[in-house]
Every structure is written in structure tokens, then in C-alpha cells.
Amino acid sequence: xxVPNVPVIELKSVAKSFxxxxxxxxxxxxxxxxxxxxxxxxxGAGKSTLIKGIAGVQSYDSGTILFEGNEVQIKxxxxxxxxxxxxxxxxxxxxxxLDVVQxxxxxxxxxxxxxxxxxxxxxxxxKTLAGLSVRNISSVRQKVSSLSGGQRQTVAIAxxxxxxxxxxxxxxxxxxxxxxxTKQVLKMVRNLAxxxxxxxxxxxxxQEVLAVADRIxxxxxxxxxxxxKASESNLNSIVSYITGAxxxxxxxxxAL
Amino acid sequence: xxxxxxxxxxxxxxxxxxxxQVLTLKQEATNFLNGVRHGRMGSxxxxxxxxxxxxxxxxLSPVFFTQLNFANLxxxxxxxxxxxxxxxxxxxxxxxxxxxxxxxxxxxxxxVVVLKNxxxxxxxxxxxxxxxxxxxxxxxxxxxxxxxxxxFVVTLAAFLAFQGLQLMVIGQGGLYRVETPxxxxxxxxxxxxxxxxxxxxxxxxxxxxxxLVSRRRRTKNGHANRAISTLYFRVAITAxxxxxxxxxxxxxxxxxxxxxxxGVPVAVxxxxxxxxxxxxxxxxxxxxxxxxxxxxNPEAARRAGINVSSLRIIIFMIGSGLASISGLMAASRVGxxxxxxxxxxxxxxxxxxxxxxxxxxxxxxxxxDAVVGGLVIAVIDNGLGLLxxxxxxxxxxxxxxxxxxxxxxxxxxxHGTLTGR
Numbered sequence: 304x305x306v307p308n309v310p311v312i313e314l315k316s317v318a319k320s321f322x323x324x325x326x327x328x329x330x331x332x333x334x335x336x337x338x339x340x341x342x343x344x345x346x347g348a349g350k351s352t353l354i355k356g357i358a359g360v361q362s363y364d365s366g367t368i369l370f371e372g373n374e375v376q377i378k379x380x381x382x383x384x385x386x387x388x389x390x391x392x393x394x395x396x397x398x399x400x401l402d403v404v405q406x407x408x409x410x411x412x413x414x415x416x417x418x419x420x421x422x423x424x425x426x427x428x429x430k431t432l433a434g435l436s437v438r439n440i441s442s443v444r445q446k447v448s449s450l451s452g453g454q455r456q457t458v459a460i461a462x463x464x465x466x467x468x469x470x471x472x473x474x475x476x477x478x479x480x481x482x483x484x485t486k487q488v489l490k491m492v493r494n495l496a497x498x499x500x501x502x503x504x505x506x507x508x509x510q511e512v513l514a515v516a517d518r519i520x521x522x523x524x525x526x527x528x529x530x531x532k533a534s535e536s537n538l539n540s541i542v543s544y545i546t547g548a549x550x551x552x553x554x555x556x557x558a559l
Numbered sequence: 560x561x562x563x564x565x566x567x568x569x570x571x572x573x574x575x576x577x578x579x580q581v582l583t584l585k586q587e588a589t590n591f592l593n594g595v596r597h598g599r600m601g602s603x604x605x606x607x608x609x610x611x612x613x614x615x616x617x618x619l620s621p622v623f624f625t626q627l628n629f630a631n632l633x634x635x636x637x638x639x640x641x642x643x644x645x646x647x648x649x650x651x652x653x654x655x656x657x658x659x660x661x662x663x664x665x666x667x668x669x670x671v672v673v674l675k676n677x678x679x680x681x682x683x684x685x686x687x688x689x690x691x692x693x694x695x696x697x698x699x700x701x702x703x704x705x706x707x708x709x710x711f712v713v714t715l716a717a718f719l720a721f722q723g724l725q726l727m728v729i730g731q732g733g734l735y736r737v738e739t740p741x742x743x744x745x746x747x748x749x750x751x752x753x754x755x756x757x758x759x760x761x762x763x764x765x766x767x768x769x770x771l772v773s774r775r776r777r778t779k780n781g782h783a784n785r786a787i788s789t790l791y792f793r794v795a796i797t798a799x800x801x802x803x804x805x806x807x808x809x810x811x812x813x814x815x816x817x818x819x820x821x822g823v824p825v826a827v828x829x830x831x832x833x834x835x836x837x838x839x840x841x842x843x844x845x846x847x848x849x850x851x852x853x854x855x856n857p858e859a860a861r862r863a864g865i866n867v868s869s870l871r872i873i874i875f876m877i878g879s880g881l882a883s884i885s886g887l888m889a890a891s892r893v894g895x896x897x898x899x900x901x902x903x904x905x906x907x908x909x910x911x912x913x914x915x916x917x918x919x920x921x922x923x924x925x926x927x928d929a930v931v932g933g934l935v936i937a938v939i940d941n942g943l944g945l946l947x948x949x950x951x952x953x954x955x956x957x958x959x960x961x962x963x964x965x966x967x968x969x970x971x972x973x974h975g976t977l978t979g980r
Contacts, residue, residue, distance in 0.1 A: 384864075396862040400855035400922035405848055410863030412845040419843055422780040 309372040311336050311470050311501035312357060312388075317366030319352050326352045327363070327525045333518075334470065334501040339492060341504045341512040341533070344522035345545055350505055353522065354472055357503075358390045359383035371469070387469035391459050393478060399448040403440060404428045406447055407462045431461050435494045439487055453484025460491055464498070471495060472503045477511060489515045509541050523547055586786075602916040602931040604967065608960070609935050616942035623945055626812035629804075630824050634746050636937030637826035638663075638888040641833055642904060643911035643929035645881030648874050650912055651841075651854045653921025654703060654710040658695070658717035659908055662879045663886030664901025665721050666692040668728045670742075670887060671735035671896045681739040685887065692883025693876045695721070700872030710875075722902065729898040737890050745829055746891035749822030752809045758823065758831075759805040763798045770794065829888065830930065833881065838926050850874065854922030910961040911936045918968050935960065 314332040318325070327349045334340040344350050355361040357368070359377040368375050370386050377383050383390075397406050404421070407428050413420040428443045437457050440450075447455060456476055463471045473492060477485040493515050496502045506512050512519060513533055521529040521544040529544040542548075617624040642659055649656045656662075670688040673679045679687065695717070702713040729735070737743060750758065770790040777784050805823055813820030841847035852860040853867055861867050889904065890896050915932025917924030936957060943953045 392862075396856065396859035398852045398855035398859050398922070400851055401848065405852075406859075409848065409852055409860070410865050412848060414845060417844060419845060419848070422776055422782060425782060426780055 310334060310369070311371060313369040313372075314353075314356075315367040315369065317353075317356060317363040317368070319349075319356065319361075319363050325525055330366070330522070330525070330527045331530075332520060332527065333530075334503050335517075336469070336501045337496055337499050338517040339496045339502045339504055339515055341506060341516035341519045342522065343506060343509070343512055343519060343541065343545060347524075348522040348545075349525045350522055351474075354390070354474065354503070354505065357383065357388060357470075358472065359388075387467065388472070389463040389466065389468040389470070390472045391463055391474065391476065393474045393476075397447050397455055397459060400446065402446050403443040403450075403458055406458055407431070407465055409462075411466065427465065428461075431465050432457075434498065435461060435464065435491050437461065437491060451484065453480050453487055456480065456484070456488050457491060460488070460495065464495060464500070468500060470501045470503065472505070474505050475507065476504070477506065477508065485511065509538050513538065513541070521545055601925070602928045605915050605928070605931040605935050605964075608914075609931065609938060612935065612938045612942060616938070616945070620942065620945040623942060626807055626810050627814075627820075628941070628945070630749070630808055630812060632934075632937055632941050633808075634824050634826045634892060635941060636933045637746065637824075637830055638885045638892060639904065639907055639911055639937060640830055640930050640933035641888060642882055642885035642908040643915070643933050644833060644837060644926050645878040645885070646908050646912045647917050647924055647926055647929045648837075648841075648850070648881075649710075649878045650909075650917050650919060651850050651921060651924055652871060652874050653854050654871070654874070655714060655909070656699070656710065656875065656878050656882075657714040657905060658699065658721060659714075659878060659882040659885075660901045660903065660905030661718055661721040661725065662692055662695050662901070663882040663889060663904065664896075664899070665695070665725045665728070665886070666883035667886040667890040667896045667900050668725050668735075668898070670890065671737065672728050674739065675735060681741055684739075685742070688887065689880060689883045692886070693880040696876035696879025697872055699879065700875030703875065704868035704871035718905075722898075725900070726898040729896070731898075734895055734897045736895055737893075742887060742891045743894070744825055744891075745888055746824075746826050748825045749808075749820070750825060750828060752822055755805045755809050755823040758828070759801045762801050762831075763794065766797050767794045826888065829884075833884065834926055834930065837877075837881075841926065846870075846873075851922055856922075907936050907957070910957060910964075913968060914960055914964040916964075916968075918972065919965060920968070920972050932964075 915928030
């Protein structure tokens with residue numbers, strides 16, 4: 304990391320409304336490289352709207368987006384991916400009938416003259432999975448249809464690392480997984496951040512957020528009600544931020 | 560073929576792939592049979608079906624298992640196989656083209672009409688008919704991909720409209736004789752004996768060398784290879800089939816001693832000329848991967864940055880282009896073109912693809928499946944015809960075979976979704 308103290312992405316007082324409904328108002332948000340930044344909140348708190356603005360799916364009405372310290376406009380998913388922002392959606396966008404390597408390189412295949420360069424792609428895929436300490440995929444040449452939910456999530460996340468991204472957004476990566484698979488995916492999320500990427504994790508599971516995140520941002524009714532260090536918070540405090548029992552706005556607190 | 564994946568995957572390590580995991584031929588066979596049991600059959604049932612039908616008809620008809628009929632069978636199946644290959648592309652992206660048959664007929668009609676009525680040179684007439692065919696595909700593709708009409712409806716409309724167009728091109732009751740030597744050669748001439756052997760050697764040599772080169776590259780990069788015996792097995796099977804066929808076809812088969820009839824039919828060469836580059840396109844290029852991706856999960860393909868609608872348009876263009884080639888082959892075989900040419904072939908084409916193992920649900924299938932399926936459909940037609948059974952039975956049997964193949968496809972898909980996760 305060249306500039307460790309500049310956030311990879313910083314949102315300054317962004318707002319978004321749909322007609323009369325104010326979905327986001329004056330929200331500040333920061334994600335640092337090498338950290339897992341969790342974004343939590345109840346249904347309808349505005350998590351998806353916040354993320355869609357970063358992913359370029361739906362832009363904010365007002366507010367500033369700083370990417371690595373520079374003000375940027377993210378108008379489309381292409382803008383986002385040009386900046387190095389990758390979103391891993393909840394409904395994993397994988398093709399069952401293709402194998403792991405083909406899925407990881409889909410749309411960005413390595414080509415030698417006009418043929419596919421399978422060996423290079425296979426090697427890169429293996430290296431990437433190994434770099435994330437993935438141990439649950441035995442062959443990168445198996446079809447995705449034969450993989451379990453956790454293995455699919457692994458492939459989807461690994462796909463986002465392959466492309467020199469700077470920011471990876473994970474939307475409920477463990478929602479559909481069992482206990483041991485969740486553990487593996489969370490370990491991978493941690494490894495992802497440890498490689499130097501900024502990771503934004505959206506989750507409903509507070510235990511896993513506390514276990515894996517560095518900082519926790521809590522959205523409630525369109526406002527950022529908390530931005531706390533995971534190590535300094537506990538289940539009760541987070542839940543009370545989410546439900547509004549403890550409505551303490553600490554947006555003035557420094558990011559680090 | 561993918562290895563069987565253990566349910567509890569915690570113990571398996573990624574590194575295993577590099578160190579061990581060289582499967583022996585016996586293990587490969589076990590894996591293959593496992594795949595068959597779980598519905599990943601490919602064209603395996605069609606191959607078995609073909610062999611069973613050949614044995615059956617050989618017993619029932621004295622004429623069936625002769626050089627003459629073998630060559631005839633290959634020529635008979637060629638237009639169907641080429642049409643079915645076009646349909647494979649379309650089925651792979653989970654679409655259908657009901658107008659492929661009339662497109663083939665229209666292409667042949669345009670060929671004969673511009674040749675005879677406008678006096679175009681034969682080669683220009685061929686190019687023109689293929690261009691018209693491909694344009695039809697582009698129009699259908701735009702209707703499906705950009706306008707968003709289901710391909711079933713678009714191509715049904717095209718099926719009706721192009722019959723009318725073909726009638727207008729040919730004229731009421733019109734019948735054109737095909738006299739162009741180059742077109743007649745497609746379905747009526749044979750390669751010389753030497754050319755036939757050379758072709759056989761090139762084919763088998765290609766399979767062997769391709770396999771060895773790919774192995775060497777994998778070894779150089781430190782990837783695991785499948786057992787060398789698998790390759791030898793494949794080469795041996797290919798060599799057996801190819802050399803036996805060429806030997807058989809190179810025997811004189813004419814009844815007239817004045818006129819020597821022998822050699823591999825040109826139609827076989829035409830099928831290979833279409834099959835090989837198209838297979839390369841599907842298996843070895845990013846475009847091919849994208850075709851399978853769009854068939855498997857269009858949304859995933861779109862998010863991966865693939866231009867799904869232009870891919871769909873290109874696929875319909877390829878399908879209609881191959882249909883046009885099939886139309887010229889059919890014109891060559893029949894020797895005439897009338898207003899009804901190509902009207903009935905489309906369903907046999909879909910049947911050939913599905914019987915060969917191409918999934919109707921998209922994303923699964925190969926071009927060689929169309930070859931095997933086309934041979935099965937042609938052998939039913941040919942064999943039952945020789946037994947001089949009523950024509951109705953022929954259609955009923957073909958329908959039954961198609962239903963069996965579609966059932967296998969649907970069941971394997973169901974099984975796949977049950978065990979997929």
C-alpha cells in the first residue's frame with residue numbers, strides 16, 4: 304500500500320431519496336485498505352442503497368465520493384470496475400455448466416493468438432486460491448454444478464481478487480451457508496483484506512461481523528448511527544445501535 | 560470429466576491436484592460410468608443406439624450392410640447433420656430456431672433462381688444464398704435479443720413467412736433442376752481412394768498429435784495430466800472407426816462394371832469442413848466459453864461483461880448460415896429445388912441434436928453430438944425404408960426416439976439441480 308492513511312473509499316454526507324422517502328441522509332462512510340469494514344443495519348436501513356451508489360448501479364442524489372483521496376463520479380458499473388471496485392452479489396453470478404477456472408476468468412479470458420490459454424488461466428486460478436488459503440476446492444477443473452454453497456462462494460470471492468481490485472464489496476456472503484462453510488468463507492474474507500484490499504462486508508450476523516471485521520458501521524433509517532472499532536464493541540452495543548435503543552451519533556469520531 | 564467431489568471437502572487440499580491425481584484408464588472408465596449413471600451422458604446413449612440399430616437392420620435387411628448403402632447413409636445424413644450443427648449453437652444458448660428448415664429451403668431457392676433467372680455465376684449464387692441465410696439469422700437474432708420476443712415465436716413466424724417467400728421466389732408450381740457441377744458434387748461425388756486414405760491419416764494423426772502437444776504443455780506448466788492410456792485409447796478408437804470406414808468406402812460398390820463407384824463421399828468432407836472450425840470456435844476460443852456461459856446463466860454472463868445480446872445475434876446468424884449450407888446440400892442430393900424444399904427437415908434437425916445429447920435447456924452439448932444424432936435419425940429413416948415398412952412407422956419411431964432423448968435430458972437436468980448444491 305502506497306498511502307496507508309488515505310481511505311480507499313470515502314463517502315461524505317451522501318443522500319438519496321425515492322420520492323418522499325429519504326433512504327440515505329448525510330451518510331459518511333470510510334473503508335481502508337487492508338481492513339474489513341462491516342456495514343450492518345436492519346432491513347430497510349439503507350445498506351443496499353449505500354452499496355449501489357459505490358457499485359455504480361444507482362447514483363446518490365448528493366454528497367461526495369472520494370476514491371483514494373480523489374473525488375470521483377461513479378455513474379455506471381463500468382466506472383466502478385474501472386476504479387477497481389468489485390461487488391460479489393448474494394445470488395452468486397456463476398455458471399453451473401462451466402468449471403472453476405472458466406468461471407473465474409469469464410469475460411476476461413487469457414488468450415494466446417486466438418486460442419484460449421488454459422494452462423495460464425489454470426495456474427493463475429490455483430495461485431489465487433492458494434493465496435487466499437482456500438483449501439476446500441480440490442480441483443479447479445470441476446464444474447461449478449458439483450460444488451457446495453461454500454465452495455461456490457469461495458469461487459465468487461476468488462474471482463474478485465484475480466483482477467487487481469482495490470475494493471471488494473461482499474453482500475451477505477454467508478447468508479445461505481452452513482456452520483463450517485461460513486467459517487471457511489469468513490477466513491477467506493479476512494485473508495482477502497490481509498492481502499491489502501479494502502473489503503466491505505454486509506451481513507446480518509453480528510457474531511461473524513464481530514469476529515472478522517476491523518470496523519463496524521451501523522445504518523439506521525438512512526443515517527449512520529455508529530462507526531466503531533470491532534475490538535471495542537460487543538453484540539449488545541451493536542444490536543442496540545441497529546434497533547435504536549442507543550441512538551448515539553458518533554459521526555464526528557475519527558475514522559481510525 | 561470432473562472428478563467425484565467428496566462431500567466433506569475439508570480434508571482435500573488444492574495441492575493434491577499438482578502432485579498426484581493421475582487417473583488410470585480403469586479409473587477413467589469408472590468415472591465415466593458414474594457420470595452416465597448420474598445423467599452426464601453426452602452422446603454415449605446415441606452411439607450405443609446407433610450401433611444397436613446398425614446390427615438390427617443388418618439382420619433384417621440384406622441390403623443394409625453393404626458399401627453402397629453405407630455411402631448412401633452418409634450422404635443422406637449430411638444435410639441433416641449440418642442443419643443440426645447450426646441448431647446446436649442455438650440450443651446451447653437455450654433458444655430454438657423453428658425456421659432453420661425453411662431458411663435452408665429459401666437459401667437453395669435463392670441459389671437456383673439467381674443462377675438461372677439472373678444468370679449469376681454459380682459461385683456468386685452460392686455466396687448470395689449464404690448471405691441471405693445469414694441475414695435471416697441476424698434479423699431473427701435482433702428480434703429475440705433486442706426486441707425481446709421469445710425465439711419460439713419469432714422463428715415460428717419466420718417459418719410461416721419464409722414458406723410464403725420461398726413460394727414467391729420459386730413461383731407457383733415451380734421446379735428448378737440443379738445442374739451446377741460444383742453443387743451436384745457435394746452429395747454425388749466421391750473422393751479418390753488416395754485422398755480418402757490421406758484424410759483418414761490426417762484425422763487420426765491430428766487426434767494423436769493434438770493430445771500429445773496438450774500433454775506436453777500441461778507437464779511443462781506443472782499441471783496434472785490424465786493417464787497416457789486415455790489418449791491411446793481415444794486414438795485407437797478413432798483409428799478403428801476412421802480406417803474401417805475408409806477401407807469399406809474405398810471398396811468398389813457400383814453395380815455397373817463400366818462405371819466405377821468407390822471412395823469416401825464428398826459429403827463427409829463437407830461435414831468435416833464445417834465441424835472442425837466450428838468445434839474449435841466452441842472449445843478453444845473465448846467466444847465459445849461465452850456461448851456456454853450465456854446458456855448456463857445469462858445474468859452471470861452479463862455481469863461478467865459479456866455482451867449477451869450481440870452474442871445471441873451472432874449465434875442465430877451462425878445457425879441460419881449453417882442451415883443455408885444444409886439447404887445447398889439437400890438441393891444437391893435431391894437434384895431439384897421446389898417451393899416446399901426444406902419444410903420438414905427442421906424437426907429432424909432438432910431431433911438429431913437432442914438425440915445426440917445436446918440439452919434443450921441450454922449450456923450443454925457439443926457439435927459432434929449433432930453428428931452422432933444425425934446418423935441415428937438417418938439410420939432409422941434408411942433402415943425402415945429398406946424394410947419397406949409404411950412411412951408412418953418411420954415418423955412414429957423417430958418421434959419415440961426423440962421423446963426418449965428429451966426424457967433423458969430432462970431427468971439429468973433434474974438430477975443435476977438436486978445434487979448440484
